[in-house]
Amino acid sequence: MYKVxxxxxxxxxxxxxxxxxxxxxRKRKAxxxxxxMIDEKGERIPLTIVDSxxxxxxxxxxxxxxxxxxxxxxxxxxxxxxxxxxxxxxxxTEIENxxxxxxxxxxVGIGVAYPIAAALKKAGNKVISIIGARTKDILILxxxxxxxxxxxxxxxxxxxxxxxxxxxxxxxNVIDSGEKLNIVYAIGPVPMMRVLANLTKPFGIKTIVSLxxxxxxxxxxxxxxxxxxxxxxxxxxxxxxxxxGHQVDFALLMSRLRMYCDxxxxxxxxxxxxxxxx
Amino acid sequence: MKRGGPCKIIGxxxxxxxxxxxTKEKKEKVPRQAMPEQKPTERIHNFNEVPYGYTKELALAxxxxxxxxxxxxxxxxxxxxxxxxxxxxxxxEGKFIEAAWKLKETNALPAVCGRVCPQEDQCEKxxxxxxxxxxxxxxxxxxxxxxxxxxxxxxxxxxxxSSTGRKIAIVGAGPAGLTIAGDLVKLGHDVTIFxxxxxxxxxxxxxxxxxxxxxxxxxxxxxxxxxxxxKIVLNAAIGxxxxxxxxxxxxxxxxxxxxxxxxxxxxxxxxENLSGIYSANEYLTRSNLMKAYLFPEYDTxxxxxxxxxxxxxxxxxxxxxxxxxxLGAENAYIIYRRSEVELxxxxxxVHHAHEEGVQFKILHNPVEYIGxxxxxxxxxxxxxxxxxxxxxxxxxxPIPIKGSEFTIDVDxxxxxxxxxxxxxxxxxxxxLETNKWGYIVTKDSTGLTSREGIYAGGDIVTGSATVILAMxxxxxAASAIDAFVKAKN
Numbered sequence: 200m201y202k203v204x205x206x207x208x209x210x211x212x213x214x215x216x217x218x219x220x221x222x223x224x225r226k227r228k229a230x231x232x233x234x235x236m237i238d239e240k241g242e243r244i245p246l247t248i249v250d251s252x253x254x255x256x257x258x259x260x261x262x263x264x265x266x267x268x269x270x271x272x273x274x275x276x277x278x279x280x281x282x283x284x285x286x287x288x289x290x291x292t293e294i295e296n297x298x299x300x301x302x303x304x305x306x307v308g309i310g311v312a313y314p315i316a317a318a319l320k321k322a323g324n325k326v327i328s329i330i331g332a333r334t335k336d337i338l339i340l341x342x343x344x345x346x347x348x349x350x351x352x353x354x355x356x357x358x359x360x361x362x363x364x365x366x367x368x369x370x371x372n373v374i375d376s377g378e379k380l381n382i383v384y385a386i387g388p389v390p391m392m393r394v395l396a397n398l399t400k401p402f403g404i405k406t407i408v409s410l411x412x413x414x415x416x417x418x419x420x421x422x423x424x425x426x427x428x429x430x431x432x433x434x435x436x437x438x439x440x441x442x443x444g445h446q447v448d449f450a451l452l453m454s455r456l457r458m459y460c461d462x463x464x465x466x467x468x469x470x471x472x473x474x475x476x477x
Numbered sequence: 478m479k480r481g482g483p484c485k486i487i488g489x490x491x492x493x494x495x496x497x498x499x500t501k502e503k504k505e506k507v508p509r510q511a512m513p514e515q516k517p518t519e520r521i522h523n524f525n526e527v528p529y530g531y532t533k534e535l536a537l538a539x540x541x542x543x544x545x546x547x548x549x550x551x552x553x554x555x556x557x558x559x560x561x562x563x564x565x566x567x568x569x570e571g572k573f574i575e576a577a578w579k580l581k582e583t584n585a586l587p588a589v590c591g592r593v594c595p596q597e598d599q600c601e602k603x604x605x606x607x608x609x610x611x612x613x614x615x616x617x618x619x620x621x622x623x624x625x626x627x628x629x630x631x632x633x634x635x636x637x638x639s640s641t642g643r644k645i646a647i648v649g650a651g652p653a654g655l656t657i658a659g660d661l662v663k664l665g666h667d668v669t670i671f672x673x674x675x676x677x678x679x680x681x682x683x684x685x686x687x688x689x690x691x692x693x694x695x696x697x698x699x700x701x702x703x704x705x706x707x708k709i710v711l712n713a714a715i716g717x718x719x720x721x722x723x724x725x726x727x728x729x730x731x732x733x734x735x736x737x738x739x740x741x742x743x744x745x746x747x748x749e750n751l752s753g754i755y756s757a758n759e760y761l762t763r764s765n766l767m768k769a770y771l772f773p774e775y776d777t778x779x780x781x782x783x784x785x786x787x788x789x790x791x792x793x794x795x796x797x798x799x800x801x802x803x804l805g806a807e808n809a810y811i812i813y814r815r816s817e818v819e820l821x822x823x824x825x826x827v828h829h830a831h832e833e834g835v836q837f838k839i840l841h842n843p844v845e846y847i848g849x850x851x852x853x854x855x856x857x858x859x860x861x862x863x864x865x866x867x868x869x870x871x872x873x874x875p876i877p878i879k880g881s882e883f884t885i886d887v888d889x890x891x892x893x894x895x896x897x898x899x900x901x902x903x904x905x906x907x908x909l910e911t912n913k914w915g916y917i918v919t920k921d922s923t924g925l926t927s928r929e930g931i932y933a934g935g936d937i938v939t940g941s942a943t944v945i946l947a948m949x950x951x952x953x954a955a956s957a958i959d960a961f962v963k964a965k966n
Contacts, residue, residue, distance in 0.1 A: 222718055236675055242767065242776035243675075268776060283675040285712040415767065415777070416683075418673050418714055419899045420739040421759035425750050432743065432750060437901065451750055454852030458752045462778035469773050 200280040201235075204257055206273075209339040212264045213307055214273045215249070221256030223248070223286045229318040230292030230409070230441055233258070234417040236283040237271055244268050245414045245436070247311040248287060258286075261310030261339070267466040288417050289440045292407075296323040298381040301373060302348070303329045303366050303395055305387025309340045311409055312386045317347040319384075325349050327378070329369045331387075335360035367394045380404050385444060389453050396444030406444035410435050412455060427451050509611035510539040517832040521802045524687040524770055527829060531621040533573070540569035543613045546605055551615060554599040556949025557584050557656070561600055561615055568618055577626035578633055580619060585659035585702065586652065586948065588627060588694045589681055591620025594945045595823050627697050634704050638665035643962040646671060646729040648715045648902070651679020652944040653735030653935030655699065656951035657958070658707045664959050668707050669729075673714040676766065679737055680944065683766040684758070686796050688803065692765070716901035721909075721931060730962045731930045733954055734917060735947065738936035739899045743892055744788070748846030753780055753854040757793045757893035764800050779804065782889025786810040786857055788843055789893035790819070795826040797891040798835050809835050810885065814842040814862050814875040840864070842875065844882065846890065856884040896941050906931070916940055923957030924950060932958055 205217035223233060232247045250259035264270050275281070292315050300319045304312030309330045320326045328348035332338040333356045345351045353361030354369050362369050366387070374380065383406045385395040392408045399406045412424035412435040424435035427448035433439065512535070514520075514528040531539065543565040551561045560579055567576035580587040596602075596616035604612030626632060643666045647654045650672035662668045676682050678695040703709060715721060715736075724732050741756030743749050755763075760779070763769040767777035785801035787794045790813035801809045811830070813820060817839050820827055831837075838859070845858040861881035864873035898915035910918040910927035917926055917933040924932040934950030936942055 226718060240768070240775045242778075283712050285673065285675070285714060286717070288714065288717055415759060415762055416674060418717075418739070419901065420683075420741070421762050422741045422743070422756040423759045427750060432745070437899075451852070455750070455752055457851070458780075458853075459778045462772065466773050466776055466778070 200282060201284045203275050203277055203279045203281065204255075206275065206277055208273075209261065210337040213261065213310075213337060213339050214264065214269075215259060215261045215310075216272070216275070217257050217259050218281060218284065219256055220258050220284050220286075221253075223284065224251040224256050224258050225253045227251050227258065227287035228291035229294060229314040231287035231289050232417075232440060233260070233284050233286030233288060234414060235260075235272075235281050235285075237268065237275070238282050241271075241282070242268055243283075243285075243415055243417065245288070245411070245417055245440075247314075247409070247440075249310045249313055261307060263307040266463045267470040270467065270470060285417065288436060290438075292318060292384075292441060294318045294322050299325040299327065299379060301327045301329060301370060301380050301383045303331075303370060303383065303385045303387070303391075304340075304344070305331050305366055305391040306333070306337070307339070308387030308391075308409075309338075309344065312384065313340050313343055313347070315384050315386070315409075316344060320347045320349075327373060327380075328352070329354070329366050329373070331355065331361075331366035331369070331391075333357065365394070366391060367398050370395060371398060374399075374402060374404075382407065383444075384409075389449055389456065392444060392447075393449040396447065396449075400445050407441050408444035408447060409440050410442060410447065410452060411440070412452060413458065425455070507538055507542050509542070509614055510535045510617070512614075512617050517829075517834070520688065521799075521833050524803055526691050527688050530624055531617055536568055536573070536618060536621040537571065539614050539618055540565045542606065543569070544605065550603040550605065551600040551613075554601075554603040556599070556945050557590075557952050559584050559587075559590075559600075559619070564622060565613065565615070565618055568622055573622055573625040574629060574631055574633075576618075576622035580622055583952075584619075584948070585656050586681075586698045587619050588623035589652075589690060589698060590945055590948070591616050591618075591623055592690050592694075593681075593685060593943075595943060597824065599945070624694075627694070632701065632704075634701075635663065637706055638663060640667065641665040641963065643667065643731075643965070644669070644729045645958060645962065646724045646732045647735060648721070648732065649673075649679060649735040649737060649935075649937075650677035650699070650709060651735055651737050651935065651947065652681065653737075653947035653951040654679070654733065655702060656948040657733050657735065657934070657955045659702050659705060660952060660955035661958060662702070662706045664955075666959070666962065670707060670709045671713040671715050671724075672709060672711050674766065675711050677709050677711065679735075683762045684793065684796070686761065686765055686800050687770075688799065689796065714901070716905040721902065721906045725930070730965055731932065731958045733924070733951075733958060734902060734926075734931065734933040734937060735935045735951060736899065736902055736937045737947075738896045738916070738941050740897050741892070742895045742897055744843065744894065746843060746845055748848060748854070749892070751846050751848040751854040752852050753782065753888055754846060754890040754892065755780075757787075757789070757797045757891050758896065760797055760891045761793070761800065764804070770800075770804060780889045781805050782887070784808045784810075784885075784887045785889040785891065786812050786838075786843075786885060786887045787891045787893055788812050789895070790815070790839075791821045791893065791895075792823060792826055794891075794893035795822045795830050795835075797893050799830055799833060801889065801891070802833055802835065806889075810838050810887075811835055812838045812841045812843060812857070812859065812885075814840065815872060816840055816864060819872050838885070840875065842877065847884070854887060854890055857887055857890065858882055858884050896936075898937060898940075902937075914940065922953050924954035925957060930961065 419437035429446035769779035935947030
């Protein structure tokens with residue numbers, strides 16, 4: 200059992216929770232994730248560890264409410280428990296001093312981008328962070344990102360805040376300005392990562408994406424998280440979650456992510472009906 | 478529980494003889510007692526266990542068949558040396574609980590073994606009665622005794638041995654790990670099992686379906702081990718949360734690796750990553766561990782295909798295809814590249830699958846998967862095979878027949894062609910020798926690895942095998958570890 204220490208709605212549908220998990224907190228590195236199961240009837244979902252405090256023995260998770268499990272998770276209060284948390288999983292981000300690094304985060308993906316930006320900054324890189332959201336109200340972690348970046352650029356799709364447009368356009372501007380980027384990290388919705396990877400490819404800028412395929416056990420046992428990278432099948436959980444963005448088959452990833460659309464809708468409806476009935 | 482159902486079974490008349498002093502000749506006349514089971518037409522609509530198990534009467538009749546050999550060869554066939562004639566004698570005397578205790582002296586999981594062991598290749602194969610007729614149904618009797626004890630609630634917990642002060646870590650709560658944990662805790666050691674999943678049992682929990690091994694039985698056997706004093710830490714992925722070397726730093730004197738061969742194998746043919754194509758591990762884990770067959774009561778979904786093809790011919794393939802039927806498949810196929818004779822699954826499982834209406838496409842092999850506009854599998858392109866000369870395994874090699882390709886319409890596919898070693902532990906344990914397939918190399922039958930104090934057993938050493946062989950490996954490593962930690966200052 201893992202105790203919820205703190206819960207904050209960062210925006211209407213994006214939630215941050217701090218959970219007691221001392222061993223994971225001690226061991227985790229940037230880029231790694233956990234899978235959690237709220238109760239015995241729950242499903243196992245992977246969430247990136249955004250931050251940790253080994254002294255307090257806590258880890259921080261950020262998630263967007265997209266379905267039944269995340270909605271249920273958002274209803275846990277301080278002092279409630281999560282039944283199972285397994286981690287830290289996946290390869291940590293390979294952090295070194297590359298020179299100049301651009302870290303691009305979109306939507307809830309900013310939560311995943313944050314620890315990477317922080318680690319890159321700590322390793323001595325010049326960090327240019329680009330964060331974006333559909334609209335101002337759902338933009339998260341601006342202050343935190345600012346603290347770990349040499350430069351922070353913000354965009355919103357509707358122009359309600361920062362640059363009006365997509366993060367890819369902001370990155371294009373950075374490249375056009377003559378900034379020499381040694382590496383780009385792109386974390387966010389699949390279409391965004393695909394566009395960013397396509398953008399950097401002609402410039403030969405190494406681009407790492409963090410993938411979020413469906414997982415069950417997340418220890419390499421089931422293969423639900425199969426992704427195709429450079430024509431080879433890889434497991435998101437044990438071979439990833441980070442891969443060379445220029446090699447990833449994003450179309451396959453998108454279609455596999457849609458595998459349970461109907462069931463997900465049904466589960467959410469049932470859950471809401473049950474909640475309303477109480 | 479489910480026992481005591483209707484038993485219109487041959488040999489009921491034989492029960493009348495059970496009280497009589499039977500001579501050897503008379504014993505042989507009692508036929509092998511069949512086990513009552515759910516009708517195929519009913520059971521394909523539920524996940525309840527297929528056989529009901531013996532009634533007391535059937536168990537007594539079957540136990541009376543054992544001729545109590547002076548030099549019983551059946552025991553030689555048992556990887557964990559169960560005292561077979563002794564427990565059967567107790568059953569024949571009506572001492573059912575005592576029979577269970579006798580079993581538990583050498584077998585930590587009798588209710589499991591009575592269900593999933595391939596007895597026909599082990600104890601029953603060597604039974605002397607089998608030479609002329611049918612061997613004693615050792616497995617069914619084992620199951621009966623273990624079930625009787627569990628359902629009676631009269632579970633004896635042996636007195637703990639005095640503590641040796643030695644700490645032993647077991648990695649993986651599957652059959653090997655559970656067996657060795659039981660053995661070592663009885664010897665007075667302080668035993669902790671580390672399990673990556675959120676439930677103990679390994680393949681018994683995630684792999685073998687409810688209709689073949691009810692999960693309540695696994696839970697009860699795990700619970701028994703905990704009562705013996707075994708500590709189980711769930712959600713602990715060794716190699717990630719902590720390494721094997723961290724365990725030594727935490728004060729463990731020896732480590733046993735029973736992590737299984739958990740990584741699924743695919744064929745690497747075009748279209749294999751289409752939606753609707755599962756590894757057997759994923760399909761069975763969703764259904765068994767996560768209870769997806771009860772969706773939406775449980776949150777994990779699973780594709781409930783109408784036309785489901787399972788690739789492979791082993792026990793896991795049979796478990797998958799029979800799960801597909803129970804999830805509502807109208808057509809459930811086994812696609813297997815050799816002939817029915819070579820099917821590696823237990824005969825009983827193949828028989829059950831036939832009874833339930835599984836369609837066997839033997840001498841077929843998939844060469845490509847074809848998807849629809851949404852990336853969901855809609856067809857398998859198969860090629861017909863013929864058998865050539867025997868290969869390394871001694872089985873006749875399947876050879877594709879040129880130009881024989883054709884397609885089968887499907888909406889769900891389960892690839893059940895085997896598993897391989899998960900590399901996480903070897904990668905994070907310096908000096909731990911593995912072979913070219915990634916399995917851990919052991920020096921001898923004790924399971925000692927290339928590292929002092931680290932032992933291994935089960936599928937991570939042998940590659941995919943059976944529950945009972947993993948348990949046998951756990952048993953053998955137990956005595957070696959016992960000697961090792963006692964010798965340590």
